[in-house]
Amino acid sequence: MYQSPTRFCSALLQRDVSSLCCVSSSRLRRQSPSPPAPLRSHSPRPLSETGASPPPLHPVPPPPPHLAATELASGPGIASSRTACPMGNGTSRLYGAIAKTLNGSAAPQHPECLVPPDSEQLDPIDPKELLEECRAVLHTRPPRFQRDFVDLRTDSTSSHPPIRVMQWNILAQALGEGKDNFVQCPVEALKWEERKCLILEEILAYQPDILCLQEVDHYFDTFQPLLSRLGYQGTFFPKPWSPCLDVEHNNGPDGCALFFLQSRFALVNSTNIRLTAMTLKTNQVAIAQTLECRKTGRLFCIAVTHLKARTGWERFRSAQGSDLLQNLQSITQGAEIPLIVCGDFNAEPTEEVYRHFASSSLNLSSAYKLLSADGQSEPPYTTWKIRSSGECRHTLDYIWYSRQALHVRSALGLLTEEQIGPNRLPSFNYPSDHLSLVCDFSFNEDQERPL
Ligand SMILES: NC(=O)C1=CN([C@@H]2O[C@H](COP(=O)(O)OP(=O)(O)OC[C@H]3O[C@@H](n4cnc5c(N)ncnc54)[C@H](OP(=O)(O)O)[C@@H]3O)[C@@H](O)[C@H]2O)C=CC1
Numbered sequence: 145m146y147q148s149p150t151r152f153c154s155a156l157l158q159r160d161v162s163s164l165c166c167v168s169s170s171r172l173r174r175q176s177p178s179p180p181a182p183l184r185s186h187s188p189r190p191l192s193e194t195g196a197s198p199p200p201l202h203p204v205p206p207p208p209p210h211l212a213a214t215e216l217a218s219g220p221g222i223a224s225s226r227t228a229c230p231m232g233n234g235t236s237r238l239y240g241a242i243a244k245t246l247n248g249s250a251a252p253q254h255p256e257c258l259v260p261p262d263s264e265q266l267d268p269i270d271p272k273e274l275l276e277e278c279r280a281v282l283h284t285r286p287p288r289f290q291r292d293f294v295d296l297r298t299d300s301t302s303s304h305p306p307i308r309v310m311q312w313n314i315l316a317q318a319l320g321e322g323k324d325n326f327v328q329c330p331v332e333a334l335k336w337e338e339r340k341c342l343i344l345e346e347i348l349a350y351q352p353d354i355l356c357l358q359e360v361d362h363y364f365d366t367f368q369p370l371l372s373r374l375g376y377q378g379t380f381f382p383k384p385w386s387p388c389l390d391v392e393h394n395n396g397p398d399g400c401a402l403f404f405l406q407s408r409f410a411l412v413n414s415t416n417i418r419l420t421a422m423t424l425k426t427n428q429v430a431i432a433q434t435l436e437c438r439k440t441g442r443l444f445c446i447a448v449t450h451l452k453a454r455t456g457w458e459r460f461r462s463a464q465g466s467d468l469l470q471n472l473q474s475i476t477q478g479a480e481i482p483l484i485v486c487g488d489f490n491a492e493p494t495e496e497v498y499r500h501f502a503s504s505s506l507n508l509s510s511a512y513k514l515l516s517a518d519g520q521s522e523p524p525y526t527t528w529k530i531r532s533s534g535e536c537r538h539t540l541d542y543i544w545y546s547r548q549a550l551h552v553r554s555a556l557g558l559l560t561e562e563q564i565g566p567n568r569l570p571s572f573n574y575p576s577d578h579l580s581l582v583c584d585f586s587f588n589e590d591q592e593r594p595l
């Protein structure tokens with residue numbers, strides 16, 4: 145079960161307790177997935193997904209006892225930092241690293257683990273070697289889907305390397321196994337030990353400079369320790385009443401996580417936002433950070449959010465979006481600082497919250513529209529799954545950017561229907577019901593001035 149972050153200590157972070165948690169590399173090598181189970185039966189599918197009927201707007205109940213009050217409002221949340229990593233470490237140490245995260249979902253409860261260990265004790269990891277290790281764990285799975293970047297460059301050129309941003313709802317382990325009811329997805333495909341490697345493989349394949357994640361319920365035992373060793377600085381803000389906590393053997397609350405490469409950016413300001421809807425506190429959160437490019441001195445703001453899900457909650461989402469926009473107005477000093485907002489908005493482009501973002505005074509555009517023939521249409525889907533209630537194919541995930549200050553140099557194409565397959569997502573091939581979105585951004589040269 146979940147332990148408070150202050151009581152948490154990952155075995156990965158604590159070399160001298162490695163014997164408590166470590167799985168040997170040979171054992172890891174021998175692991176092979178069980179054969180796929182027969183598909184679970186499911187009832188006839190209506191065309192549209194329906195969730196619980198929306199109650200009137202209401203605040204969520206008091207926080208669970210394991211979360212301090214300061215973590216729930218616009219408090220500091222949980223951030224961590226690491227030094228940037230040089231390359232070239234031995235694979236044997238990597239097996240130790242990933243094996244420790246494979247060993248179990250819960251953190252050890254030893255008193256010596258109450259204080260997080262010194263970050264300097266951690267060894268950097270070579271991304272290529274970690275990728276190899278992931279592939280070894282996944283050797284019985286089908287190969288990764290091929291996705292290509294689409295070059296979107298216009299006349300605008302930039303002498304600086306682009307900023308690669310990944311947006312991804314990675315699917316909380318507890319929700320995938322306990323709540324989501326993906327009736328065509330074999331339970332074996334959801335095993336964390338392997339699904340984790342599929343998620344890491346996706347991140348390592350595209351090597352984003354900034355990673356915006358939703359439904360993260362393995363921050364402390366997996367993503368923070370591993371990504372910090374790849375040179376990322378991470379921040380996690382859990383949902384106050386995460387539905388993960390209702391699932392037996394959960395690994396703690398899910399929430400948003402934001403990672404950036406420390407070698408490229410310095411953190412100037414970080415804000416954790418518990419979203420409100422018509423002044424009432426809600427169960428949804430966002431993280432907004434102002435970063436400085438180390439090379440150019442340019443400032444920009446990056447934000448990640450996950451809005452309220454389900455049909456019937458459109459007004460609620462719209463109110464949450466308005467609250468987020470208001471916060472971002474203030475953080476960007478009235479749109480002075482260029483902005484990128486990544487999120488699972490749980491809203492189709494026809495919804496009010498989408499229109500609010502598209503028409504806000506922050507001058508935002510949605511990057512993935514640029515993949516369409518006319519540059520005006522969102523992709524046909526960013527999530528595609530089959531629940532007992534039916535097939536759900538929706539466009540819900542977006543990367544918004546300041547259209548005057550930034551331009552999109554390229555965007556990663558989505559999976560085709562054929563790649564996704566008849567049983568949809570998640571699957572043995574792909575670890576989440578949402579596709580990752582990846583864009584390369586550059587500052588527009590004519591606006592290229594340090595703020
Ligand atoms: N104990 C208490 O008193 C309270 C408990 N809660 C718990 O929190 C939950 C609500 O939390 P909230 O964050 O507002 O929930 P949301 O409506 O935002 O949904 C939470 C998750 O459910 C997923 N989801 C969406 N549609 C479905 C579906 N049809 N079936 C299963 N899962 C779906 C979403 O994934 P995606 O975004 O990918 O679609 C999302 O990650 C309650 O169900 C309860 O479990 C909440 C408040 C009080």
Ligand SMILES: [Mg+2]
Nearest residue numbers: 315316319359
């Ligand atoms: Mg989900």
